[in-house]
Amino acid sequence: MAPRWSESCGVPYGASLTLSPYHRLHAHGAGPSDRVPEARREAARRRGDQVAETTTDRSPDPESPGDPENRDAPEGRDAPEGREVPENRDARDPRRPRGALRVGRVRGVPIYVTPSWFLVAALITLLLGHQLDRALPELGPERYLVALFFAVAFYGSVLVHELAHTYAALRLGLPVHRVLIQFIGGASEIDDRSTTPRRDLVVVGSGPLLSLVLAGVFALAMLAVEPGTVPGVLVAALMISNLIVAVFNLLPGLPLDGGRMLRAVIWWRTGDVLRGTVVTAWTGRALALVVLVGFPTATHLAADDRGAFGGLQPLLDALLAAVLAAIIWLAAGRGLSQARRNAQLPSLTARALTRRAIPVPGETSLAEALRRANEVGAKALIVVDDDGAPLALVREAGIAGVPDDRRPWVPVVALAEELTEGTRVPADLTGEALLDHLDATPASEYLVVEENGEVYGVLSYRDVDEALLAMERRRPAAAPRPAG
Template identity: 65%
Template sequence: MDASGGSGQPRSGNDEPAEHSADPTAPATGPTDPPGPEPGPPRPADRAGNGTEGSPGRDGTDEPNSTDEPNSTDDRTSGSTIGTAAAPTPDAESAPGAPAPTEPHHRTPDHRAPDHPTPTRHAAAPEHRSLAHSGIAKGEPPEPRPKEPGGGILMGRPFGVPVYVAPSWFLVAALITWVFGGQLDRVLPELGAARYLVSLFFAVAFYASVLVHELAHTIAAIRFKLPVRRIQLQFFGGVSEIEKEAETPGREFVLAFVGPLLSLVLAGLFYLAMKPVEPGTVPGVLLAGLMVSNLIVAIFNLLPGLPLDGGRMLRAVVWKFSGKPMTGTVAAAWVGRALAVSVLIGLPLLNQSGALGGSGEDMGGMDTVTDALLAAILAAIIWTGAGNSLRMARLREHLPELRARTLTRRAVPVENDTPLSEALRRANAAGARALVVVDADGTPLSLVREAAIVGVPEHRRPWVAVSGLAQELTDGMRVSAELAGEELLDVLRATPATEYLVVEETGEIYGVLSAADVERAFVRAMARPA
């Protein structure tokens, strides 16, 4: 299924910059700054300053509401299952509830400007919040970044991709061991209690076949230069989390088809291995079970509905003829939902009629309940996976709206030995919400961390230099102001940090991008209608 994740918060409204005035006489605390006059647009930072008072750049203070969203990071997932494809949750974490500024055209103020900076014009903005007003200077703790969920027990890294076994796998392994053990008791009663060891071996061998199915997706993705986050074996099978979408419908079709194809190949190999083996023996029973189970996995995953592999193939076909990947996703997702309803109603009826190999007359009440429960679980997984595919497709439509330029906070340049209290005063006067430590030539050296500011009591701030609270800049912490969408998210994922320095193509400082703002922006993008 399609799953996109990422971070970044689109601005509400249009793409025109919404700006706020920064009153140089505003107090250090208070809810808002009064509006100022309306001069022309702000100019970029002059990096050759002397480290004195900073003039205002551009401020971002829109405060959109946040909406909780499950985990996904920009994940495009291809799954194989015991009868269905498990749909992973999106790779985005729930963002903190507090709002964040998301205004465009952030500039680092010229720190050679006079003590009373010229206010910039900000149109259609509900509230102006400086560094002090935002809670940083008041000692309020910054919102914690959500932790990435664990994938279970790491089993290895074939082709450099981590393979995890989720805790739910042990539950289904125990269930398979119990059910297959009962069948062995009828076929090979002489095994006694040892039948459960044979059944456990079957469960492990079957999931090894599922892993081969997922590795087929992974190898195809690597061949097409698509990053694979991980493979996870879970309750109803396995899932390959591919972080980007195929560029063409042809590649999408191949990427989906290779999984069922490998399952069919495995079923054929187990069938050939059965030929020289006596049917009534343990090897014969195991090979027959593995042949049938792989055949079921292949056929079920070829059903044309998301999140199954067949649904991805249908999506690719519709995409090819319509020219629009979103159209293919919508069509395959609704077919997937119809398939879920069919499984819910049809699977118990087929089993009762004996069409699936059982005897309808011999079925008891418990068997009927078990069939209905299994059908409900499978239907719920398919329905949920189809819905997730629609949400991820909608997110991809909104990802281009997530731009580094619109999410960047205005920053004030300060030198190493500047007291924290003075740096915060300059930031408040300029309406800025970030501090960049520069050298005597104005070259950025480090970023003052929000969490570090919180840890300094207010009465100690005149004696604490900003250099002691700053994080040294690395190459990965320099972000182009022109980045947007998945490209921006890829850069942030490559170098995890709490803040990033945003620069123009000319090398001029544009501002500071907070990871917390980006996370909240992603959640808002997920909440927007298609």
């Protein structure tokens, strides 16, 4: 099973993000908000579990989270040759990005356009409109309509790039949750827990390959149009932009497509995915520095005038370079820290993180229950029936919300969450299996039980969050006092 990846950022014109159900669940805020602490949601956003990003072009693209799963696809192996690409039939509608528009579905995968796209489309329209004033002076104000058409057509190419990632992932049996068109790019969210180096190469490489094909198609189309005309300028611009998308994303640094391809090759040759991530993350950081210095330098040397904004053009070029460099640098850094945490994930155990708990009848006052817990150093309360069988867990958030002067009058049952099968956690669960179990039933506390059904204690999700964050910082987590 592939480790949980997380270079959660979003980058140049098309990023195929991959993530585990764990990240997907919390990024979408699944589960009742009164049961899942804010710390849990925030930590999940910071972790971005298992988000491996492949990308497309020379610009940024944040955001990501998801939708469905194709359960008809074979697990752990490629789909049979010649098989039709499966649809995401289990697709549940994910929480869409704020303000985003769903523009369609492909094979059950929803496609969203975020508000940031409209800002970038307007910027492209403005910049290209100024340029067209020199290339096609006879157009007049209509040049802005031509520029807007290019912006839409270009992002259509970005969408095709993303759908190439999506199609390849579904073909290999990897669930795809959604596609985003946003900021200066796009993102495909793919769950790749069962991926392999070969699968990574296929899924990641499909995007730049299709962008190269599109560039070739537009190059051939140039033979059929007259240079210096509106069709001629549009076709040439689309050919150049798709070529830039493909070439930039093939650069060998995370979070670009080329970085993921290089990581897959290193993983394939060495069997060590962490080594591949470390190498490509540092390559990505070096690439960020090249972009920061090289992009404004290159545009300055190539400019034959002051550009659309006169003397401000160098400043705008430097600002764009700084934004791109920051996105690439931060994404590479996140991939590096999360990969190191993933390497330590097997050391995450339910038993070590369990809090000592005491049983109390439901009618016991909160003040009395806390007094008993303090006497024995317990950190959690379990509501039991007359026979001592556990019925519910008293929520930590509920306790904190009761003023001291009210605690003698509030029964613990009023603050308890009824136990379900999902909120019972085997004490021996570790690593990814533990996270998957918690993922299936989001809650703030879980009852930890031995194999024979004996109660071991209570696991707080806050402690799991802290342990994961400590792994990211490469510091050992301070585990609560063991139960028993």
